[in-house]
Amino acid sequence: MTVNQMISKKESVSSDSELRIRGLLTDKGLKVLEKANIDALSSRGYGVPENDELTLEFYEGLYLVEKGILEVEGETRQKEDFQSLLRRYEEVDDEAWVKYLAYRDLRSRGYVVREGFGFGVNFRVYERGEYSKDTARYLILSVQEGKPVSLKDLTAALHQSHSLKKELILAVMNRRGEVVYYSVSQLAFV
DSSP: OOHHHHHHHHHHOTTOOSOOEEEEEETTEEEEOOHHHHHHHHHTTOSEEETTEEEEOHHHHHHHHHTTOEEEEOTTSOEEOHHHHHHHHHHHOTTHHHHHHHHHHHHHTTOEEEEEEETTEEEEEEOTTOBTTBOOOEEEEEEETTSOOOHHHHHHHHHHHHHTTOEEEEEEEOTTSOEEEEEEOOOOOO
């Protein structure tokens, strides 16, 4: 079985426990060093390849660990589980859980999800089957229900999306941990 077949199979059946890709924990995310794994993951929209390694964001690593695709080793070569990775992610990002849930939900729906462009935008999302063929269609701003978002931040994200000709989507995590999506459009007062 090739690495690509393994990833496809594991993304659709998470209980399968064949071969796992090995990753190393770093301060900024996770590193994958094996060439075949780098090619397989990057072709599916995971990580950023550079210098013969692939750097995964924490939310990407969490998703792959949850799916049983990635096995992570820490600095002392001990195996890191989902909870320890999540704690590490929360140390560097207060919105870690909200971002991860939005990322997981979008990936489970078949979208390729990449890092955002700044201005409060967390992710850019490609239509199904369009990754590496076209640009991302959506920009995602992840928020938690009940936690205020400033009008200034929302306006900056909306201007960013319009200047890039993308649709801004607000991914709201409700109190039960479900993600609800809202399209954001410009409001004009006359």
